[in-house]
Every structure is written in C-alpha cells, then in structure tokens.
Amino acid sequence: MPSPSLPPLSGLRAFEAAARLGSFARAAAELNMTPAAVxxxxxQLEARLGVVLFRRLARRVELTTSGDALAPAILGAFATMRSAIAQTVERTQDELSITTLPTVGAAWLAPKLGRFRARMPALRVRLDMSVPTADLGALDFDVAVRSGRGDWPGLQSHLLVPNLFTPVCSPDLLAEAGRCLRGDGPMLPLLGRPNWWRLWFGALGRRDVDVDGAIGALFGLEHLDAAAAMAGHGIAIVSPVFFQRELLAGRLVMPVGLVAADGRGYWLAYPRTQATSKKVRAFRQWIVDEAAADLHAARELLAHIVEVAPAPAA
DNA sequence: GTTCCGGATCTGCGGACGCT
DNA sequence: AGCGTCCGCAGATCCGGAAC
Structure with missing residues (x-):
C-alpha cells in the first residue's frame, strides 16, 4: 500500500507547537504568527487528515484521542530536527575553513596559525592549499587568501601585503649572483616565474636579458623555488615578505637591493554574507594585524621598492 | 482564547528565455 | 538537451479587527 503524502510542514509545525504548549495563542507567540494563523x-491540517485534533474549550484547547495518538510522533520528529539543526550550526561555527595559495599557506600562514589558535582555542582551523581556481565564488570556504587586485564579485576583500618580488639566493652564491644579475658575470640558473624576472630586470634597466633561456627549473611554487635557492641551485625570485625568517636567519640573501612591485597584492577575501560572522571577523582582525606587523618588520628589507608596470593580460 | 471575515502580502508554479 | 533564472499569475497564507 503506498504511504500517504505528508501534509504541509507549516500545519505540522503549528500542531507540534500547539500540542506541546496546550494553546493556540502560545503556539502563535512562539512561531511569530497570530493566533488566527495557527x-x-x-x-487545514484537520481537513487534510480528516480527523479533529483539538477540542476547542472555553479559553483553552486540548488534544482529542486522535490528536493525542499523533502528538508523540510529531513532537519526537521535531525534536530530532531541532537537535540535528543545532549540531549542524554548532559544527559550522566551530570550524574556520581557509583556502590559500600553496606558497602563502606553507611559507607564511601555517607558521602563524598557532597564534590564532591560541587566541580562539575553541575554533578548529582547516587550511586548504589545493590548486587555485579562477572562480573564487565557486569554492566552499569561510575565508580565502589570494593574489590579485581584490575585485572578486560578491567577495569582501582586504589588502594584506602588496605583491613584491626580488631575487634571493644562498649566502655562498651572494657575490657571484650579484655579478650575474648586474651583467658583470656568467649567468646562473634562474628559478621562479619568468614574468616576475622580466619585470624585475626591467626595473633594473636590463631589458636585454634572455629570461626564458636562463630559467633553470620551473617548479610553479614559490616555496619550492626558495628551497632550491637555499640549496644553492640558482637564484629564485620570491616575495620577500613571505620569506622574512629565511632572510633574517641568513639562509637566504638578497644579492641586489632592488624589490619590484607590480600593483597587485595578496588579499584576504570572504563572501559578503560572512562579513558579520564572529569567526570571520576574528580571523580578519588577526590576519590584518599580522600582515601589518610583517610589513613593518620588513621595512629594512624593502627599502628599495620600485613600482613596475604589470604584465599585460594574456 | 478562539473563530470568522475582508483585505493585503507572500509563495509556488509554469512558461519563456539565456547560457553551457 | 539540460539547467538555471526571471516574470507573471493564481492561490495560499497571514493580519487586524470584530464577535463570541
């Protein structure tokens, strides 16, 4: 025998509240409706089921035999739904999901996140460093740290650090790398993005360099370029703000004191609908402060920034 | 406190249209 | 072709007020 279709949820909701509270008026108050609507x-529900669920008495209502038989199942079902919804909301509020570029996540964000966790110990943090997508809005995340101009539709953006790049190498290669980059010595293998190299050489006044011919390896990830440079395998072009610890510890050095900026930046972005979320507000406050502190600490490293024209769109 | 009534507002559905 | 979005319309839903 086919099971009958369910009556409208609004009717069941009114029945559940009225049965639980013993009053249409109190049910209406709880449901933000008028007694007339309840x-x-x-x-409508009684008409649909073909049974009378409440006896209407003077100034009160009480369940009929049919209503009394139906009530436990309906009250139990609504209690299950309330519990499931509460658990879902709690789980969402307890976890902050961050999507970020691999280099920003590995070299900059991950070492800092312990301080955020100490500030918000009840919040679990999930860091996603999968390959970036062009459509940020299609991703399921609470906040994103991405490179660009901060003009993603539907997203609120805050500039964290400007997009800066400069050559770095191991201390053993310092003198030789300096001569190479100024054109006074043999070319060493270049590591990192060719377009950053072209812009940087342009800022140095050397537009003659055959960058493509000098690229030694293309890892596609800045922190791998930096790792190869630390191992002495060439000169990497990286964002110095993200490799401050390596620079301050002397594991990486800047052979030429010239830092290029292309007008882009690394941004914190999140859906505008999340702007009032407590966890997003807390993370925004923390990460903006962290970025400002890093920029302040890097002021010595970044004393010689040169703005260069960004590469034309492909 | 509940029901009834008239009027206002909201919701859901089907069709048209555009995009992939 | 399949899917999503928009729009107009009909019916559902709700409210305030009055009566019981």
Whole structure:
C-alpha cells in the first residue's frame, strides 16, 4: 500500500507547537504568527487528515484521542530536527575553513596559525592549499587568501601585503649572483616565474636579458623555488615578505637591493554574507594585524621598492 | 482564547528565455 | 538537451479587527 503524502510542514509545525504548549495563542507567540494563523493552519491540517485534533474549550484547547495518538510522533520528529539543526550550526561555527595559495599557506600562514589558535582555542582551523581556481565564488570556504587586485564579485576583500618580488639566493652564491644579475658575470640558473624576472630586470634597466633561456627549473611554487635557492641551485625570485625568517636567519640573501612591485597584492577575501560572522571577523582582525606587523618588520628589507608596470593580460 | 471575515502580502508554479 | 533564472499569475497564507 503506498504511504500517504505528508501534509504541509507549516500545519505540522503549528500542531507540534500547539500540542506541546496546550494553546493556540502560545503556539502563535512562539512561531511569530497570530493566533488566527495557527487556528487556520490547524484547521487545514484537520481537513487534510480528516480527523479533529483539538477540542476547542472555553479559553483553552486540548488534544482529542486522535490528536493525542499523533502528538508523540510529531513532537519526537521535531525534536530530532531541532537537535540535528543545532549540531549542524554548532559544527559550522566551530570550524574556520581557509583556502590559500600553496606558497602563502606553507611559507607564511601555517607558521602563524598557532597564534590564532591560541587566541580562539575553541575554533578548529582547516587550511586548504589545493590548486587555485579562477572562480573564487565557486569554492566552499569561510575565508580565502589570494593574489590579485581584490575585485572578486560578491567577495569582501582586504589588502594584506602588496605583491613584491626580488631575487634571493644562498649566502655562498651572494657575490657571484650579484655579478650575474648586474651583467658583470656568467649567468646562473634562474628559478621562479619568468614574468616576475622580466619585470624585475626591467626595473633594473636590463631589458636585454634572455629570461626564458636562463630559467633553470620551473617548479610553479614559490616555496619550492626558495628551497632550491637555499640549496644553492640558482637564484629564485620570491616575495620577500613571505620569506622574512629565511632572510633574517641568513639562509637566504638578497644579492641586489632592488624589490619590484607590480600593483597587485595578496588579499584576504570572504563572501559578503560572512562579513558579520564572529569567526570571520576574528580571523580578519588577526590576519590584518599580522600582515601589518610583517610589513613593518620588513621595512629594512624593502627599502628599495620600485613600482613596475604589470604584465599585460594574456 | 478562539473563530470568522475582508483585505493585503507572500509563495509556488509554469512558461519563456539565456547560457553551457 | 539540460539547467538555471526571471516574470507573471493564481492561490495560499497571514493580519487586524470584530464577535463570541
């Protein structure tokens, strides 16, 4: 025998509240409806089921035998739904999902996140460093740290650090790398993005360099370029803000004191609908402060920034 | 406290249209 | 062809007020 279709949820909702509270008026107050609307919903439900669920008495209502038989199942079902919804909301509020570029995540964000966790110990943090997508809005995340101009539709953006790049190498290669980059010595293998190299050489006044011919390896990830440079395998072009610890510890050095900026930047972005979320507000406050502190600490490293024209769009 | 009534507002559905 | 979005319309839903 086919099971009958369910009556409208609005009617069941009114029945559940009225049965639990023993009053249409109190049910209406709880449901933000008028007593007339509750009465109408229950009358519709009774008509749909073909049974009378409440006895209307002077200034009160009580369940009929049919209503009394139906009530435990309906009250139990609504209690299950309330519990499931509460658990879902709690789980969402307890976890902050961050999507970020691999280099920003590995070299900059991950070493800092312990301080954020100490500030918000009840919040679990999930860091996603999968390959970036052009459509940020299609991703499921609470906040994103991405490179660009901060003009993603539907997203609120805050500039964290400007997009800066400069050559770095191991201390053993310092003198030789300096001569190479100024054109006074043999070319060493270049590591990192060719377009950053072209812009940087342009800022140095050397537009003659055959960058493509000098690229030694293309890892596609800045922190791998930096690792190869630390191992002495060439000169990497990286964002110095993200490799401050390596620079301050002397594991990486800047052979030429010239830092290029292309007008782009690394941004914190999140859906505008999340702007009032407590966890997003807390993370925004923390990460903006962290970025400002890093820029302040890097002021010595970044004393010689040269703005260069960004590469034309492909 | 509940029901009834008239009027206002909201919702859901089907069709048209555009995009992939 | 399949899917999503927009729009107009009909019916559902709700409210305020009055009566019981």
């Amino acid at each position: 009465s109408y919903q229950i009358k």
